[in-house]
Amino acid sequence: MSKTFRLVISCPDRVGIVAAVSQYLNERNGSIVEANHHTDPEQKWFFMRHVIDAETMSVDIDTFRKEFSEIASKFEMDWFINSSEEKPKVMLMATKESHCLNDLLHRWHTGELQCDIVGVIANHEDLRSMVEWYNIPYHCINVPKDDKMPAFQAIEKAIDESGADTIVLARYMQIFPEYLCEKYRHRVINIHHSFLPSFIGAKPYHQAAVRGVKLIGATCHYVTADLDAGPIIEQDVIRVRHSHSATDMVRLGKDIEKLVLSRGLRYHIEDRVLVHGNKTVVFAQ
Amino acid sequence: MSKTFRLVISCPDRVGIVAAVSQYLNERNGSIVEANHHTDPEQKWFFMRHVIDAETMSVDIDTFRKEFSEIASKFEMDWFINSSEEKPKVMLMATKESHCLNDLLHRWHTGELQCDIVGVIANHEDLRSMVEWYNIPYHCINVPKDDKMPAFQAIEKAIDESGADTIVLARYMQIFPEYLCEKYRHRVINIHHSFLPSFIGAKPYHQAAVRGVKLIGATCHYVTADLDAGPIIEQDVIRVRHSHSATDMVRLGKDIEKLVLSRGLRYHIEDRVLVHGNKTVVFAQ
């Protein structure tokens, strides 16, 4: 796969945005590999993502950034451009459950996820051996019940030292403090093991078993200070029957959690997710 | 299809139930066409449904009822036997939206639903012509905002005079009064246009659009006095994207509502649904 640029834009909707952007690209000979547009008619907001063949462009990414900022300011754009050669840096976090972690590490190892995994932070030692097989640094940071703040400061330090731009809570069973939710806004991805907004909080499969639902699900979302209420990136469900106990649901649900989290992370690192208010635009392939 | 009996049993779980029932059937030469069992290990409760080829039985249904009551009382069974020749009588209820009503009427008309539709009760005239094409009585009973009780008494009368044993709220936009929920316990089937327990109450698709969920759904459940909280019979979902407005969700959701309601009703009239507490055992084919 050759080098590409990803240009991602959101701005108030008005006539002329596409013309201005495509004219700019055309004048620099940019060949568009993939293009997505969305207009939200209620919010009157416009969203756009382009993948451009970098080899065809007559300017480099720094010149692009300089030149394009003029168009961007004219249209009040919230925008960025990324190169496929600068891979996102991802920090994974987990507790003891290994299914999501194993799934993400395997996808990364086989080249399916275009990112660097810069480390794993866990509050237990259980997953160290698995992680170290992949030659990835393992940070075990215990989070004591009665005094969590020093632990989260250590976590913050580990994240910042790693240079991670994305943090994935791969069944990390601790609630992120509000100040970290804000510091890493729209950069912390969680997998919740229910079809939100059903069954917020603890033990969602047990809640599902008690309610007698016929489908269980999982939700990948950005973490905000409001528990399990952040912008949803991806969801999916699986059918259950009366013959499935809460324990069976835990087992069946793992398959959905893995799929939903890996899809959500993939969308995120490929710059396919644009957040607006508490909702996402996801330009899936 | 030849005549069959449906024997449906639930009782406290203990050793010997299946032996007693199957020995009884064997001694009367009953050929079992379909058999389903479920043991709930937490509730220690047992559920069983048999479909028996009636032609092979050496006794008729009345004799069966008399003889079997001895076994039933020994095992403290909640039980009944139905003949495929005595079709359930179903009263449909609707408001103005026609998609569920049209779907159910067409399935019934083409022989897919083994029941008699004894009438349609609506609080508007809009659907009369469609219903009368099927030669089904149409009862228009207006439900005034400020005095609903006389209307519900008229509805009750229409139901009772029709001999209906099952009432289907096919997008009927009125809340059933508590006394009718109790009178027709586990006999009133509703379709709610969300994946319960998400988005209880009014305008669930608009709630879904605001929350930014990536799947919308529908739920078929027995009506209880507790709004949208009765035992769930069937659920399903469909994928939505950022490009779908609340209006699009209303349209897409209709397909799921129709499917879920028709499946739920089919299970009900084929005696496949056993309610225990606030949950169902559904012996789907």
Place this chain on the structure above:
Amino acid sequence: MSKTFRLVISCPDRVGIVAAVSQYLNERNGSIVEANHHTDPEQKWFFMRHVIDAETMSVDIDTFRKEFSEIASKFEMDWFINSSEEKPKVMLMATKESHCLNDLLHRWHTGELQCDIVGVIANHEDLRSMVEWYNIPYHCINVPKDDKMPAFQAIEKAIDESGADTIVLARYMQIFPEYLCEKYRHRVINIHHSFLPSFIGAKPYHQAAVRGVKLIGATCHYVTADLDAGPIIEQDVIRVRHSHSATDMVRLGKDIEKLVLSRGLRYHIEDRVLVHGNKTVVFAQ
């Protein structure tokens, strides 16, 4: 919903297409409501669909057609522009099975399908009463086994006199002659009751039951002279179990046939389907 134009383009891929189109629209003040792009890197072919708010355009559709043809010829475009006010004219065809016909008629009647149904052609009288309830002309044209050509000439005449631009085979159980497939190329939509390319030809559910598959499906495709091998528009499946006979599969399959055909037709009449070679680009919402 206000008046819109749908501009649909496919052409050899090269730099500058989007710039030229968007500049043209921008200069005429056209507000883009929906935009989809696709580049096929293997075929080096480009596909584009715009929905434009007609009220914002400074030119009418005829002027647009004249002006735009210059850009079109420069880029060797295969293209057209349609107005939402000129509804597609659809002729439905059926035999005796009513499920797809009832489904399409109901969707049309409730405003879900933005087209005119100009008539129903059937080779039996069974469905006349249903169709006439909708005040739609019913043409019963018998197709005798030993001499089909006169029948198909009568069908052709009925289609052409109706002004239909789209023909939908809603479980029409006759094979279209080659000359009609060619005359109405990419305008005849069929629903095949299997997940193609599995189970081509007759009695696909019985073939599926014999093979013991665990999912059955349906395929909506354009009819070509090559039986069940035309470009696929839409497909879906439903789960089956060992307990489902071929007869059960016929029943379950109907739900999928209805959904798949109605989705496929919707995509077609909204100009969302672009055919290239034997494949489709479907710009679903």
Place this chain on the structure above:
Amino acid sequence: MSKTFRLVISCPDRVGIVAAVSQYLNERNGSIVEANHHTDPEQKWFFMRHVIDAETMSVDIDTFRKEFSEIASKFEMDWFINSSEEKPKVMLMATKESHCLNDLLHRWHTGELQCDIVGVIANHEDLRSMVEWYNIPYHCINVPKDDKMPAFQAIEKAIDESGADTIVLARYMQIFPEYLCEKYRHRVINIHHSFLPSFIGAKPYHQAAVRGVKLIGATCHYVTADLDAGPIIEQDVIRVRHSHSATDMVRLGKDIEKLVLSRGLRYHIEDRVLVHGNKTVVFAQ
């Protein structure tokens, strides 16, 4: 989980089978945890699976086998009884692709698959390190193009020495010779990367891309001498669009392959799959 017996029976259908079996179990005080029945009305064949709480039985498994053989021969049963304490022994086979192997090993490692993995046979060295992390013997047996028989004899020897009763081809890219298909009849499980019977043979995703299907799938089946035509255990599909190349389909398909193979294997090792002719009865939970 306490110790259970799994009693699995298939035989010609006639009155009295269930009565005889349940009476036998009742007389030995056997508490039935799970029971499934299926009658194939066309084949006039009966299928039954019981899970019995071993602690409640007044006889041990050897006595059961002796005593029950009398009933079995009376009804011409094909039958067996297994104890949950005697885990199935599974040999995995792979080539270079790791997704199915990683998935199965992780499920086994976390206790989700109730079996012993007795080894991995591969025709390349690529997967050795992953397998050895799990402390599982890795047999690299090269299969030269021009003389495969010695390799398959070595494979046969490795299987037999391991005591494996089940062989799983987890994307093993060699065709099993006919004599091994027969020797291990209904014991070799393959995952084929298409929704069979579509796209038999090599490069099914490329075949799917050429045909332009809108869903791709995977099929778990027992291997027979007839390529990709053995009894199907499980299938599933995932949606694809025009924007997905064959390479994308390969990636998306992996998720379905993993799910379908792991479900199929789970059904097999829990004795939930009964083969009759070229079809399966799958008593899924």
